[in-house]
Amino acid sequence: xxxxxxxxxxxxxxxxxxxxxxxxxxxxxxxxxxxxxxxxxxxxxxxxxxxxxxxxx
Numbered sequence: 669x670x671x672x673x674x675x676x677x678x679x680x681x682x683x684x685x686x687x688x689x690x691x692x693x694x695x696x697x698x699x700x701x702x703x704x705x706x707x708x709x710x711x712x713x714x715x716x717x718x719x720x721x722x723x724x725x
Contacts, residue, residue, distance in 0.1 A: 670699065674713045681710070682723045692717055 671677045681695070689695040696703045707717060715724040 670701070674709055674715075677706075678710055678713065678715050678724055681706070685722050685724075689722075691719070691722060 671680050684695055684699075685692065689698065692703060692706075695701070696706060710716075710724050717723075718725050
């Protein structure tokens with residue numbers, strides 16, 4: 669289960685990207701998440717995925 673609060677979700681996703689996944693697509697595939705929905709939820713707090721650094725900023 670992933671956090672519902674956007675700030676907690678940001679922290680969770682960045683930790684997973686840093687520690688376990690080479691890309692956002694890998695994370696979404698493995699956790700069965702809709703990438704567009706995840707990006708929209710994080711965009712609501714101003715976070716955008718940076719593929720070069722494999723994290724949301």
